[in-house]
Amino acid sequence: MATTTDPHRAGFRLSQLVYDTRYRSMTIQIVALVALIVAGWWLVANVVQNLSALGKDFDFGFLSSRAGYDINQTLIAYDNSMSHGRASLVGILNTLLVAFMGCVTATVLGVIAGVLRLSRNWIVAKLMAVYVEGFRNVPLLLWIVLIFAVMTESTPQPRDFRVLDDGTSAASMLLGDTIAITNRGVFIPAPVWGSGALVLGLVFLASLVAIWAYRRWAFARQERTGQIAPVFRVSLVLFLVPTILVFLFMAFLSDRQTLVAYGGADGQDLAGFAQALGPDGRVTACVVPGTTQALLVRRALRNSDANFSLVEVADGEAAIAAAEAGECNLISQPPGVDPATIPAGGFALSDGIRSGNPVEFDVPVLGGFNFEGGLQVRNSLIALWLALSLYTGAFIAEIVRGGILAISRGQSEAAFALGLRPNRTMNLVILPQALRVIIPPLISQYLNLTKNSSLAIAVGYMDVRATLGGITINQTGRELEGMLLLGGFYLGLSLLISGVLNVYNNRVKLKER
Amino acid sequence: MSDTHAQTVPYVRESMLPQAEPPVAERGVVKWIRENLVSSWLNAILTLVSLYIIWWVVSHVWGWFAGSVWNAGSLTECREILAGEEGACFAVIAERWNQLVFGFYPPELYWRPLLALALFFAAIAPVLFPERVPRAMFVVTAAMPFVNVWLIWGGSLWGPIFVALGFVAGWGAWRLAQPRLGVLAGAILSVLAALLWWGVVTGWASPDFARILPLDLQRVTSRDIGGFLLSTIIGLSAIILSLPLGILLALGRQSDLFIINKVSVAFIEVIRGIPLIVWLFTAQLLLNYFLPPGTNFDLLLRVIIMVTLFSAAYIAEVVRGGLAALPRGQYEGADSLGLSYWQSMRLIILPQALKISIPGIVNTFIGLFKDTTLVVFIGLLDPIGFSNAIRASTDWNGIYWELFVFIGVLFFIFCYSMGRYSLYLEKKLSREHR
Amino acid sequence: MTDTAFDDSPKVDRSQMKVSDEVAIEIAEMNKWYGTFHVLRDINLTVYRGERIVICGPSGSGKSTLIRCINRLEEHQSGRIVVDGTELSSDLKNIDKIRSEVGMCFQHFNLFPHLTILENCTLAPIWVRKVPKKEAEETAMHFLEKVKIPDQANKYPGQLSGGQQQRVAIARSLCMRPRIMLFDEPTSALDPEMIKEVLDTMIELAEEGMTMICVTHEMGFAQAVANRVIFMDQGQIVEQNEPREFFNNPRSDRTKLFLSQILGH
Amino acid sequence: MTDTAFDDSPKVDRSQMKVSDEVAIEIAEMNKWYGTFHVLRDINLTVYRGERIVICGPSGSGKSTLIRCINRLEEHQSGRIVVDGTELSSDLKNIDKIRSEVGMCFQHFNLFPHLTILENCTLAPIWVRKVPKKEAEETAMHFLEKVKIPDQANKYPGQLSGGQQQRVAIARSLCMRPRIMLFDEPTSALDPEMIKEVLDTMIELAEEGMTMICVTHEMGFAQAVANRVIFMDQGQIVEQNEPREFFNNPRSDRTKLFLSQILGH
Amino acid sequence: QTLESVQENGVLNCGVSTGLTGFSSPNASGEWEGFDVGICRAVAAAVLGDPMAVNFVPTTGQTRFTALASGEIDLLARNTTWTFSRDVDLGFSFAGVNYYDGQGFMVPRALGVSSAQDLDGATVCIQTGTTTELNLADYFRVNNISYEPVPIETNAEAQQQYLAGACDVYTTDASGLAATRASFENPGDHVILPEIISKEPLGPLVRQGDDQWADIVRWTLNALIAAEEYGVTSTNVSELASGTDNPEINRLLGSEGELGAMFGLENDWAQQAIAAVGNYGELFEQNIGESTPIGLARGLNAQWTDGGLMYAPPFR
């Protein structure tokens, strides 16, 4: 072989730092790292200096000190004597609540709108196009304040529901007086779980298991014999029927419970007892809050136009004790209580009240200032929820439409040509493919929705920005720590969601050559 | 009829049939209605429901809209004019039009933002329609940011000129140093040159120039800027500034260099993972903690910086998509010709990747433009901020729809037309690439 | 070029393929419009069981539309189409019946990319024919062997070459045990080498006596297996004849022009 | 099939093409891994100035990888590669130098679609060689004429046929006035008619004495112009010989098998 | 160092509320005016000699402290209650009290409520991040009655919600209530309940740790109060500044002694401040006094000599 100039393998030269691919990347990275560290150090140093100038420190201890403020919507027990940490948690849960509700409705809206936009029906398609473009091209904030304004300005105040002397009222409740739409929110019946609720819950769980088992069975049978069993309809029946039957059965069984009164004459009924107390007297009932008994006692008292108040106690024992101590003059006893065991000084009223279904609904009724009872879905929540759902729904509609369009017509034609019916074609061919296209951008829309829920600030919804990032920071002056936690929360949430997304993406990736 | 049995009867058509009209049910309005409105039971019901919805909306809105009052000094006056009739009170818009559009910008200076806007359009024309606009227009593009700053805030033209010259200095240093000292040293030198220029020469020379040849415009402070002008300024400056940053981040994210890659990823994810509103609060309330004690600069500037960082993260992802869409062969083609990394990026990769990314960038901009409304929470008066302020005044207390409808419609027009443009681009690109 | 590819294959003994007198498909005075455009004009065509018909004609002449009408992927507006004794009307039951009798093979295969080859083949038998899975898989493997790709059964369509994909598409149709097969330019999306694979498969099918209607420009194939060649232009059947006559002795001027173009190049 | 395309071209007078004693490329004991996969094993190859080498071998045998190592599109892990007296190391200066000496032509051309043909050709001379624009354009036109498409200079690559694009790619490399040209299956993405255009261009280059390494399966080309044919399998050079011997009298069984496949079909 | 940066910028960044009639609100031409605004202008006049050299930064209850702490503003004059934790823990210095106030409730007359004790179950609008929020929680807790808080950012929004009936009660400082009610169409339809449930001494505040600046603000406020006591008004201040036979006035107005120089200002600083906004009494009467629609009586805010709490330490 001919000789070539032997490349001299000299030792390390400084120019290699720049010209040698091996060292060059190191050089650049080190330069970058140094720049980064310098910048970071500069920022931290400034913070330290600024904090010390203000005489502040960096400390998360404030999270355990007393919050002192009230929050109107709490998913977990909270009152103003609890800590800032607890208040933040309440805020976090509120954020998650509205984000979750928003994601669900946005998906429903989006799927419907996306599919309808592809409809062959010209008017429907155009209507959906107007919806989608309208929401996509106008700032979310504007929609939130707009919906909030509709809710507060064009819905009646609670006092408009009051029946005036001439028997009319400016506004009335919906659906048999169970739902009230007011400018403070929508009041809906709240479920109260009675003693049989556990059984009911178990039955419901059992029917879910049954559905699952049935599906497996149907699948296995199809593999074996080819026969196709009606899965959806049977599942629906299994889902609803057993629970309803058990509910009806338990309601049928429920006995009347005994009302025990103090300070009247034996043999009275409730109305009689109330009258016996005289015009200034008041029926005070000891009830355990949150139970069906409490609900039913209150309902009975309300219907009896007696003057009454409720005293909340911890449990049945405490009620008896309180009654004996004279703190209240009415308690309720479980059905079939032996009259002999009625505590001293009390007597059973002649008209007991129903013992209660496994689930009772606490229906809102107009009280002094506001509706009482029931579940109040506040305007702030509704406005935020609706706006987020409608806004994100418009984006999801486009994603769904794109996903379906991405599946070429050839796929459905091929399925038709094989004799598959349109609905089977949808389930077996189109949807599985469209979902792969739809789900990734769908999840990033969920992410956007979650982040956008911080616009709660526009309507005074108490989300994590309002509690931790708002009042807490304001009361404690820990803006640096608070904002850091707030940012950390959102960041963690979105990393979590995008992590899930990545896992999904990797699992459904189409296999290719 | 056709008894053309297999092998036996060949068939030849002697005369061609002409086009015939389809049967009645298959043409014209009948067909259209049959296919589009009542093709099935479900569809017929949907049609009825939609018609009902349309009727409901129109019947509710029409009277309100048709009876609208355009000339009144306050809501009460409006109500008097309406005298109990249904009708909108768009007088509020007529009266506060200037505020909603320009904020407190001095009325006699309205020509300045308008001129700036015109200049902006002149500047992006060569970017948006590269085939139809001469390349010389890029001069306008380069000068636009500086001239516009001057037009909008006023003051001496020398400030922007010196800032611009700083870039020129940096570029000059690069041109001088890079061939001799290589890329890294060239880059460092050019940054140093620019910094030197801004730090030393500008402070020393620009007042003198200002004295010799004032070129002064009346100053307008940031607090006077509001309404749509504010949204537009924030939106446009953020998108323009975030573009280079976003490209760098995208390159960083594509890079094999561990630290640079991870830093870019972390930056992008952190920015995107946290809501803009939190970032705005940070800009308003916390930024001072991170700056040397005593520094304090314009809130609007801080917002623009924050929004720029925010949109840079989004742009980075868009550009990354564009980079990923380029076939590997383009990188290899450039390498095999001996182009260096930055040369191949600048000459081969980015021109193509950016072109693919333009629709995405426009969409990012639409999102950004809508998001500028969030600045109302940190006390800047964008249109929504003004709507609050207007409603707080005794004259217009109680007016909602008119303002919201107006703002909504303006935003809609902007965003919708930009959306159309990006759609048009996408179609064009997919035609070209096939 | 493609002729060459085909010329290598053994000539088929056409006499072996029997044609019965039973009518498989009858199309009478059929017309179809797209909007106001009259795509199919007065089509009359009777196909007997076991016949192999090749349809050719210039692009846009309505070939695809015609065979898509046969399994009602398109609706016709007048005239009648009777497939296997069942008239195609808007009656859903008839449509379902006909579609499961008639197999179709598309130019772009239209395999389901999210299912394996085996699942592609068993999907319709299981859900339409209600065959037990096991049995369906056996049938599927049988047909996959027939098209010579049993070893690909557990791959996904994306992992196969075009020719293999088209053969899977044929197998998929066969799994429904159709009595009639429709092919719409099954080879025109393929590379030359792959065309041969697919044509071989189709010839085998023809030899077994399957009733076939095939839109194709593979004239070699037409000469080898067709009983009849139909030439369409402007939505009309212009000429039909048995292949030798058709190619050697075209009568209509249009046919002559067309043949000169496709054979000449 | 493709052989036919080439057979029409005039046989080249190989004696005219001179080979000097100077070494152009020397590869010694070179090994390369992808991760843990050993793609190139102990490659030893010396190419003299003016030599024309054809590399063939089954798919996946590492042909592309080998020539991509020569201009450092891939990094090798052991052994040495010396191109034109410069050793390929991680030194960027050397890499830049070698890349501007070595032209490369890809299977998929890799033209820059946003630049005109002329700009494609002048880009590298202007930015790498720092040639004035005018001069670069003159050179470019010269080479475009050489590949017979001067009239396309102001079109964009998307407007050209595949064969034209590949010729532009060759011209683009030539504009850098490389001393060595590498071709990686330059014709395999082309339609048969276009193959000829490109091969003709390559033959012309060969006649001018350009050092060339060409991965190709155009055996006609190999027989016509190559000084040496190298057969690779499983990352190793299995056999090398001058073309006539190589084709008529292959020594290794592996080569025989391979040749029977590509020549037989 | 705040003083230097203010002087260098030539403008005072002053945090005010987003809009509370009489205290701080922009008028039709976009100019801020009001009682709190007066303090800002007085300080600006004292420091820069120009009462208009103020950059007003509207802050909400929630953002005001962060704005001050982070240096966004140099002075917060926004009906802010002087509390222990704000002074000590949050790291601010209160410069005094410019209005002695207490928290009250406003309800629509139609509700027929006459006492806060009757508010069981009521929906209450409160501004978030305020002492009123905390007082309210305490008050209802102590009286064992329930309420539903509706948290709101700004006074304008609160007013809107309250008028729309989204809450039954609006609670904030009594002065704020009066100011809000004054801007209603029919103020008579709303009553302010008699209970005052807290002490709310409102005053301007600055960051802790800059004593010089705190002193400047404190003594500017004191100067206004003292001016009223000594009968110095915006009309006679320039006349009195040329010298009187009351040495205290002379020291205040700078014609005697070097008080201004002691904290780095011109000697006529107080004169400038008084000339710009008038003395405390004038400021009060012009913006929130009985002659204005807001119609607040001096009450506790009268001079100590008149039985109020306004008491300026001696200028000596």
Ligand SMILES: Nc1ncnc2c1ncn2[C@@H]1O[C@H](COP(=O)(O)OP(=O)(O)OP(=O)(O)O)[C@@H](O)[C@H]1O
């Ligand atoms: N959905 C449709 N709407 C309107 N016109 C259509 C539609 N589908 C096809 N056509 C038109 O009908 C005519 C016949 O189309 P068809 O696809 O049947 O032609 P073809 O003979 O198969 O042509 P090719 O050889 O190109 O496939 C063409 O002119 C075509 O443009």
Ligand SMILES: Nc1ncnc2c1ncn2[C@@H]1O[C@H](COP(=O)(O)OP(=O)(O)OP(=O)(O)O)[C@@H](O)[C@H]1O
């Ligand atoms: N980037 C890579 N990472 C890992 N393995 C690779 C990579 N590129 C190529 N390979 C593997 O290296 C081997 C050699 O590849 P190479 O492209 O050099 O083969 P080839 O001889 O050019 O084949 P062909 O004729 O198909 O082009 C193949 O087995 C291939 O799978």
Ligand SMILES: NC(=O)CC[C@H](N)C(=O)O
């Ligand atoms: N209403 C307000 O904005 C101020 C309330 C109260 N004075 C506080 O300082 O917290």
Ligand SMILES: [Mg+2]
């Ligand atoms: Mg067709």
Ligand SMILES: [Mg+2]
């Ligand atoms: Mg290769």
